[in-house]
Amino acid sequence: MTSQDRVTVVKMLKALIELQRLKRLDRTGWTLRGLPNGTESVAAHSFGVSVVTMLLADELAARGTPVDTERMLRMALLHDWAETRVGDMPKTATEYFGAEVRKRAETAAFADVIGGIGAAEALYRRLFNDYEERESLEARLVKAADVIDLLVQVLALERAGARGLDEFWQVVQGADFQLEGAALEIVGEVLQSLLGARND
Amino acid sequence: MTSQDRVTVVKMLKALIELQRLKRLDRTGWTLRGLPNGTESVAAHSFGVSVVTMLLADELAARGTPVDTERMLRMALLHDWAETRVGDMPKTATEYFGAEVRKRAETAAFADVIGGIGAAEALYRRLFNDYEERESLEARLVKAADVIDLLVQVLALERAGARGLDEFWQVVQGADFQLEGAALEIVGEVLQSLLGARND
């Protein structure tokens, strides 16, 4: 092991230790709506988004529109890493900080989390940026996956008796993920299917 | 009841419902350091700060330096109300957002929480501002109470087996609350006493 490799491994481990924190960091939205602590961690949500991402990508491919699945999975996994340093800010926080300020702060925090992590550091920064800016089709699909996972969670909570979560469903109305073709179609079908399941 | 009174009561109730959220909002610092969810809520911390504030104010009076206790208790109670909208941001978040930006955002959120709450609305804004700017002796004492409550909590957690909280004690070293006279003396004594209790 060269001394450069050693530094990389140490930094990698440092990042992994820091990212453990996401396993227990509660998604603030549930707490603020009166659900018990432990309802969903940021890590659990990232898992959910990654799973939805994989299913969407594979269904897209099945309908003849392949996307860069690896890139999407990477984005889904890392899109919330900045929260180890800035916390899970509720949606209302963005109103007070401004979307731009928040993006800048999270981008800087993300960069510090992965600082020195190895050869992929620059790639991770690009992926984070792509997701934040919704530049690629892949980024926009991961954003859709983020919302789908949120709604599946809401549905599961409601089925277990939770109330007061109506506002989340209003997202579906008029949500525009800037998709087209098969991507637009599939995401639309999943959202409709969710609404249908809720009304059962 | 005049219709103006009715509006005030409705707004007051709206604020109270929103502030309930602080009862379950976890203080992020503990979660990020691996302590279980439910370790301390923002409301519980605000209670602690208010209690320390009262004890400090009374001890100051006993030593011949009376302060405006009512003003201090009000400040202690309301200093974290903005967190219902921006969440409990960890200390590292301030590094990425900047102290000024954070203060501005929290001030705006606070103003919205208490909007229309009645005749005291302007007073609450002044108190919040005083605390944020540490303008008065009272505000600086409440800030000291904030730190003292934090350290008493750390001490209690450590006695129950928690580890990895050393960094909090470094705050004591070189903490400057811009106090003088009896205020400086009492706060110093409490902090020394805390350090002593820790080393028992």
Next chain:
Amino acid sequence: MTSQDRVTVVKMLKALIELQRLKRLDRTGWTLRGLPNGTESVAAHSFGVSVVTMLLADELAARGTPVDTERMLRMALLHDWAETRVGDMPKTATEYFGAEVRKRAETAAFADVIGGIGAAEALYRRLFNDYEERESLEARLVKAADVIDLLVQVLALERAGARGLDEFWQVVQGADFQLEGAALEIVGEVLQSLLGARND
């Protein structure tokens, strides 16, 4: 620091460490009704009562009936301190112990918690006693604040899906806080407003 001062600070710290326990002590009423642990701590409730107290006092002043707000805030903050030693007894416990016995036990426990805490010790005992006996208008208003905070919490829990809490609302019917004039008017308005919010 005189040696007397030193003793006072040590006792003050001892009390603060003991009062930390309220931050995690669950309000038994929720647990007994099947709500999850962590629903509300005694400290979080004390915070809520203090906040309601402040709003009530300020609204009273706005309507031309000033009260001793500082005294009220102190009472709201300390009214549950005895629970670090006797626990949060459910309402049914009082039926078996008797209100008088309970009051005596809590008064003795309170006295021990604050023993040697400094010059304000006697004041705290008087405030505790006033609250227990509802002697002053201030004490009766804090009791009303106690009930209002309870009902706001119930409302928040019900909105999040909790059921089986009807009995709390029956308190409103026929509650007599022995208030008159503006105090009676304001408390009545808040309770009506709560009932209205529940029926929305």
Next chain:
Amino acid sequence: MTSQDRVTVVKMLKALIELQRLKRLDRTGWTLRGLPNGTESVAAHSFGVSVVTMLLADELAARGTPVDTERMLRMALLHDWAETRVGDMPKTATEYFGAEVRKRAETAAFADVIGGIGAAEALYRRLFNDYEERESLEARLVKAADVIDLLVQVLALERAGARGLDEFWQVVQGADFQLEGAALEIVGEVLQSLLGARND
């Protein structure tokens, strides 16, 4: 089903629903010492006491001193039922209420919990009373089982990292369960074995 039977079954169910509460009622002692909510419920403790009771009774029989195991198991199962109405009072509470007052209150609460439960109602009251008064050898052994289960729990918590529980071990020193012969011998051996396990 006679109408008397119907009444009995309804009362039995009522008692069972009420006793469910013990499944989530936290043992206050842990909370007050800074351990997380959910550390141990009253029901889980009663299970532990019952298990220890069974093992002690069987070991006693093996050493030639049979006891009334069924009676002991019943006592172990029901000794904390009153807590659905008076809560899990911490040890310090007894200092303020007095042991006699507490016993009287819990006895009355117990009687109400089982009111109308069927033919065994009187037996349950006798068992509860025997346990409270430590009249029979069986009752004293169940009390020893109560302490043993407490210490096994302390040991398990300490092994998982908990601190600040030393006081529980002082119980062992000078504990006098008023046992003799094989009973004294076995309980002593278990306590010594616990101390040994702790010092490993």
Next chain:
Amino acid sequence: MTSQDRVTVVKMLKALIELQRLKRLDRTGWTLRGLPNGTESVAAHSFGVSVVTMLLADELAARGTPVDTERMLRMALLHDWAETRVGDMPKTATEYFGAEVRKRAETAAFADVIGGIGAAEALYRRLFNDYEERESLEARLVKAADVIDLLVQVLALERAGARGLDEFWQVVQGADFQLEGAALEIVGEVLQSLLGARND
């Protein structure tokens, strides 16, 4: 104490330490249905089953059909001990492992938990086996108690707001515990009474 006795006590303590784990092991069924962690531990459920068992046995005796209550209480207490080693497997797990395989695994785990526990070791194995095979009337009654405790818990959760638990009630329809006479009658009455309480 003979050296044989010493070995027995050490093994007994080892078993007790291991069984402590049941106090915090969540019943998986609740978690999988979206209820919060801490809803019910395996130990708390075992307590519930033991209590139901005692009430059923006593009511049977009152109706002129005495059963071996001690044997039943022992069975109720120990029927889930294997879970310290195999965990609380959800019902669906049995479909994939097969009932026979599961029984064999749990029987082996149970035997290891109690290995060397003393003279009663063989008895405990027989009781576990009887329960698994539902050989005796006593075993079948304990199984009925297991289901009754489950339903009482479901009822309590539903009353507190939980939803999505309908499937548990379908158990009542067509449940056959292979009972007859007074045993069949009483269990039937309790289940009907539960259904009635649910529909109130």
Next chain:
Amino acid sequence: MTSQDRVTVVKMLKALIELQRLKRLDRTGWTLRGLPNGTESVAAHSFGVSVVTMLLADELAARGTPVDTERMLRMALLHDWAETRVGDMPKTATEYFGAEVRKRAETAAFADVIGGIGAAEALYRRLFNDYEERESLEARLVKAADVIDLLVQVLALERAGARGLDEFWQVVQGADFQLEGAALEIVGEVLQSLLGARND
């Protein structure tokens, strides 16, 4: 949308709802060792494994040994899906069920979870099988990532005060992931680095 597509989307949603359960399913290992509920969910662990997987794959590529990262990420994400039906069995469970039986049961449960999920169904089954059999280099690396995430979690828990977790570190001694070349080297470096961090 063809009716075939509709069926696929409905099945996809059904799988997503079922997989939500992993977000709250506790990793049994922590509970059994006395750590509080909520320490780590299966979903949070899957997130951790996926993150480690990505870092390992990228470091491997950096050292000139590219692997199929997409395949690895997919495997990491789906390797615990069967737990929605069989639960998170502790390691000791495998001793009693046998590794083969467990694998068969989990494979069948996995197949049912993803039944009808779309064109990728067969691929998912192959990936699950590859992981279970450690056939490919990719599968073996994901297994290493599984262990690394476990140890990072242990390290984080120990730093927060947890004790009694030594056995996990013994895994490192003599762990053989059947890797060679750069893969063996990197995994070895990370494990050494973890041991080093622990001894700091």
